[in-house]
Amino acid sequence: xxxxLLDFLALGAIVSxxxxxxxxxxxxxxxxxxxxxxxxxxxLVLLGVGFIGISYIVVYxxxxxxxxxxxxxxxxxxxxELNAVGSEYTQNLPLGAILGSVFLFELxxxxxxxxxxxxxxxxxxxxxxIHSNLLGKxxxxxxxxxxxAFQSLNIDTAFTSTSGLQIQSIGAMLYTHAxxxxxxxxxxxxxxxxxxxxxxxxxx
Amino acid sequence: MxxxxxxxxxxxxxxxxxxxxxxxxxxxxxxxxxxxGYLSGFFHVTNLSQGIEVFLLVVGSIILISWANFSINTSRxxxxxxxxxxxxxxxxxxxxxxxxxxxxxDIVSMFLxxxxxxxAVYVLATLYRNSESATAAGLKYFLLGGLSSSLIxxxxxxxxxxxxxxxxDSIYNLLSVEDIDSGVFRGVQLGIVLIGVGFLxxxxxxxxxxxxPDVYDGTVLGLSQYKIKRLLTYSTISxxxxxxxxxxxxxxxxxxxxxxxxxxxxxxxxxxxIVLLALGYIISNTPYDIEFIEQLKSQFGQNPxxxxxxxxxxxSIAGIPPLIGFFAKQIxxxxxxxxxxxSFIGYYFLSITAILVSVxxxxxxxxxxxxMYFEKSxxxxxxxxxxxxxxxxxxxxSTLYKATSVSNLHSVAIATLxxxxxxxxxxxxxxxxxxHLLALSLFYY
Numbered sequence: 001x002x003x004x005l006l007d008f009l010a011l012g013a014i015v016s017x018x019x020x021x022x023x024x025x026x027x028x029x030x031x032x033x034x035x036x037x038x039x040x041x042x043x044l045v046l047l048g049v050g051f052i053g054i055s056y057i058v059v060y061x062x063x064x065x066x067x068x069x070x071x072x073x074x075x076x077x078x079x080x081e082l083n084a085v086g087s088e089y090t091q092n093l094p095l096g097a098i099l100g101s102v103f104l105f106e107l108x109x110x111x112x113x114x115x116x117x118x119x120x121x122x123x124x125x126x127x128x129x130i131h132s133n134l135l136g137k138x139x140x141x142x143x144x145x146x147x148x149a150f151q152s153l154n155i156d157t158a159f160t161s162t163s164g165l166q167i168q169s170i171g172a173m174l175y176t177h178a179x180x181x182x183x184x185x186x187x188x189x190x191x192x193x194x195x196x197x198x199x200x201x202x203x204x
Numbered sequence: 205m206x207x208x209x210x211x212x213x214x215x216x217x218x219x220x221x222x223x224x225x226x227x228x229x230x231x232x233x234x235x236x237x238x239x240x241g242y243l244s245g246f247f248h249v250t251n252l253s254q255g256i257e258v259f260l261l262v263v264g265s266i267i268l269i270s271w272a273n274f275s276i277n278t279s280r281x282x283x284x285x286x287x288x289x290x291x292x293x294x295x296x297x298x299x300x301x302x303x304x305x306x307x308x309x310d311i312v313s314m315f316l317x318x319x320x321x322x323x324a325v326y327v328l329a330t331l332y333r334n335s336e337s338a339t340a341a342g343l344k345y346f347l348l349g350g351l352s353s354s355l356i357x358x359x360x361x362x363x364x365x366x367x368x369x370x371x372x373d374s375i376y377n378l379l380s381v382e383d384i385d386s387g388v389f390r391g392v393q394l395g396i397v398l399i400g401v402g403f404l405x406x407x408x409x410x411x412x413x414x415x416x417p418d419v420y421d422g423t424v425l426g427l428s429q430y431k432i433k434r435l436l437t438y439s440t441i442s443x444x445x446x447x448x449x450x451x452x453x454x455x456x457x458x459x460x461x462x463x464x465x466x467x468x469x470x471x472x473x474x475x476x477x478i479v480l481l482a483l484g485y486i487i488s489n490t491p492y493d494i495e496f497i498e499q500l501k502s503q504f505g506q507n508p509x510x511x512x513x514x515x516x517x518x519x520s521i522a523g524i525p526p527l528i529g530f531f532a533k534q535i536x537x538x539x540x541x542x543x544x545x546x547s548f549i550g551y552y553f554l555s556i557t558a559i560l561v562s563v564x565x566x567x568x569x570x571x572x573x574x575x576m577y578f579e580k581s582x583x584x585x586x587x588x589x590x591x592x593x594x595x596x597x598x599x600x601x602s603t604l605y606k607a608t609s610v611s612n613l614h615s616v617a618i619a620t621l622x623x624x625x626x627x628x629x630x631x632x633x634x635x636x637x638x639x640h641l642l643a644l645s646l647f648y649y
Contacts, residue, residue, distance in 0.1 A: 200333075
């Protein structure tokens with residue numbers, strides 16, 4: 001059941017990700033972007049990475065995409081112009097499909113087969129079947145392993161299994177072991193604060 | 205780390221001394237000292253990283269020196285100042301990122317420093333926000349830089365998900381005992397391929413270079429290229445090819461040639477751009493850059509010294525013998541034809557391709573030199589003289605500019621770099637020995 005939910009959320013995230021870039025109206029694509037983030041947040045929460053999942057909702061859905069929505073509404077874009085861009089985009093569709101399938105093939109041929117793992121496959125299972133039918137290879141189920149690589153099974157799970165709240169373990173990690181990364185990230189954020197001022201300041 | 209704690213303590217001691225007790229300050233200091241010792245593992249300083257960092261900082265200071273002081277003339281041209289005070293701030297950010305990247309020894313620190321370095325450069329590209337090309341360049345750079353960063357991030361995520369490690373040394377140790385056909389090994393391989401693609405994208409190496417000319421053109425088009433910065437970008441792409449050829453061999457000799465090539469190319473390229481900047485200040489009469497090769501026509505008559513140093517740089521980039529660029533190309537090719545590599549036919553092929561390409565690219569540089577020395581300037585001076593009254597005013601203004609625009613430091617920087625390029629042949633020991641020592645420290649440390 002849990003695995004089915006995970007697959008469902010992943011599928012939802014991918015489909016709404018595709019809809020973000022295909023929908024003509026920018027407001028609707030931002031709404032789909034929100035749906036991507038909600039799906040990913042649900043995926044993370046189900047995986048057990050609750051804090052990061054919830055902070056996805058708080059930061060991305062709560063602040064960033066709503067800001068996007070306001071910006072797009074204020075820009076007052078004309079739909080006719082966007083439609084013209086949309087027709088250019090469909091010209092590149094075959095190229096994108098070729099590149100995407102080459103990339104997928106590379107991923108599947110390099111990533112290792114992991115023994116003894118079987119999964120209920122919704123989307124990825126279909127892909128594996130297509131892959132094995134088209135290429136005549138049945139001895140491995142590698143597409144599944146892309147999926148598997150991001151499952152928590154073979155990842156270092158010490159992060160989630162420590163006693164106490166997740167936020168405590170993240171904080172303990174962040175302020176002791178990884179303090180220099182925190183400082184570095186702080187410098188990046190400082191830069192991100194300064195650069196909009198530099199770029200938009202009115203100099204007299 | 206220690207510097208940060210020093211600065212924050214300096215600020216905190218006078219400001220909050222009535223709220224924080226002295227022994228609390230002592231505890232904070234002891235904590236920061238402990239962390240400064242404990243945290244150094246994420247950044248690994250070696251002789252090599254230190255040497256390159258010194259070079260990076262020196263080059264940064266040379267670049268900043270060469271900005272002309274237009275403060276006298278800015279009032280006349282309104283808000284279009286050639287230098288913006290935030291420029292130096294962003295340079296500091298990108299330099300911090302660069303020097304951290306050199307010494308980073310952990311995936312997370314590597315990614316964070318790349319982001320710090322490239323974010324600052326995106327903003328630098330967009331700094332002249334009134335110009336359309338700069339905005340377009342910055343946006344394009346930002347989008348494509350974001351793409352390459354996400355590729356790097358995907359690669360690091362794959363490595364982490366397969367090994368559970370982020371430290372370079374630990375990954376190396378794990379892989380050295382792992383079977384080549386094992387799942388972990390192949391997963392890490394894929395991650396490294398993705399990271400490599402991301403990095404090649406960032407340095408604009410050959411298959412991933414299409415974005416670079418547009419970006420260079422905005423911030424500051426081969427055979428049919430008439431825009432000078434585009435041409436220089438294409439030359440950068442071919443030089444990156446040379447660097448990658450040197451990097452691909454991983455012998456002590458090739459590392460030495462790699463460092464030497466990097467140093468000489470940086471010096472020459474910096475010189476090209478600051479000479480171009482100086483010419484731009486002088487020719488265009490307003491603080492704008494030179495865009496087209498046409499604008500350089502017959503500059504030898506008007507600005508002989510600048511033209512000579514520009515020509516020297518171009519010859520050096522093309523690899524004409526007595527200049528530093530020739531020795532760099534020679535040393536790379538020599539190390540690729542080394543007897544250790546003799547069994548691999550591919551290196552011969554690569555070397556021959558590199559030679560052919562550098563011969564072809566010499567044509568472009570010679571075209572600029574030809575325009576500068578032998579062609580009569582056509583459009584620009586005539587246009588100016590056609591409207592009679594304004595030309596006299598502009599003439600007086602342009603003489604004023606010639607007196608003030610190129611600062612002393614700027615000309616000293618150009619002169620020093622040009623002399624380094626020309627006179628390298630008489631004293632090659634300094635550069636070659638330091639490159640040799642850096643390469644040795646990598647292999648026999």
